[in-house]
Amino acid sequence: xxxxxxxxxxxxxxxxxxxxxxxxxxxxxxxxxxxxxxxxxxxxxxxxxxxxxxxxxxxxxxxxxxxxxxxxxxxxxxxxxxxxxxxxxxxxxxxxxxxxxxxxxxxxxxxxxxxxxxxxxxxxxxx
Numbered sequence: 001x002x003x004x005x006x007x008x009x010x011x012x013x014x015x016x017x018x019x020x021x022x023x024x025x026x027x028x029x030x031x032x033x034x035x036x037x038x039x040x041x042x043x044x045x046x047x048x049x050x051x052x053x054x055x056x057x058x059x060x061x062x063x064x065x066x067x068x069x070x071x072x073x074x075x076x077x078x079x080x081x082x083x084x085x086x087x088x089x090x091x092x093x094x095x096x097x098x099x100x101x102x103x104x105x106x107x108x109x110x111x112x113x114x115x116x117x118x119x120x121x122x123x124x125x126x127x
Contacts, residue, residue, distance in 0.1 A: 004032075004035050004039050004043065005043045005046065007028060007032055007035065008024070008028060008035070008039070008040055008043040008044070008047075009043070009047060009052070009053075009067065011024060011027055011028050012024060012044070012047070012053060012065060012066070012067045013067040015027070015066070015067075016083075017066065017081065017082040017083050017084065018056055018058075018064035018065060018066045018077065018082040018083075018084050019064060019065060019066070019082070020058070020062055020063065020064050020065075021037065021040050021041050021044055021063065021065065022037070024040055024044070024065070025037045025040040028040065044065050047065070047067070048065070050070070051070040052067060052068065052070050053065050053066060053067050053068060054066055054068050054075060054084075054113075056075070056077050056084070056113060058079075058082075059079070064082060066084045068084070068086060069086060071089075072089050073086045073087060073088055073089055074086070074087040074088075074089070074091075074092045074110075074111065074112035074113065074114075075087060075112070075113045075114070076114050076116070076118070077113055077114065077115045077116075078116070078117055078118035078121055079115050079116060079117060080117050080118070080121040081118065081120070081121050083118050083120075083121075085118070087112070087114075092110060092112050095112070096110055
């Protein structure tokens with residue numbers, strides 16, 4: 001792991017919300033002007049491949065990234081504030097067993113991302 005990749009991983013972890021590669025590069029540039037956008041993209045791809053970050057599609061086909069737990073889990077993604085909350089596999093297992101019973105389909109692997117508005121954004125939009 002290069003020093004640049006450590007800086008990028010720490011910046012993504014500190015963000016605590018989903019960021020595009022461009023947004024992350026701009027944050028990093030303030031303190032580390034020599035780290036280029038291509039390095040950020042490569043580091044993010046490596047983190048996703050290693051399972052320590054997840055990639056989400058935003059409106060307009062833009063990718064956003066968030067640091068996450070390397071154990072298998074699923075996500076709730078707020079489309080307004082970009083907050084991401086992890087859902088444990090046990091909760092998704094209820095849905096998967098229902099799919100299996102109803103459709104006779106044996107799920108080998110599932111990645112579940114639910115998009116909508118978090119409680120804080122829903123309360124804010126009601127005002």
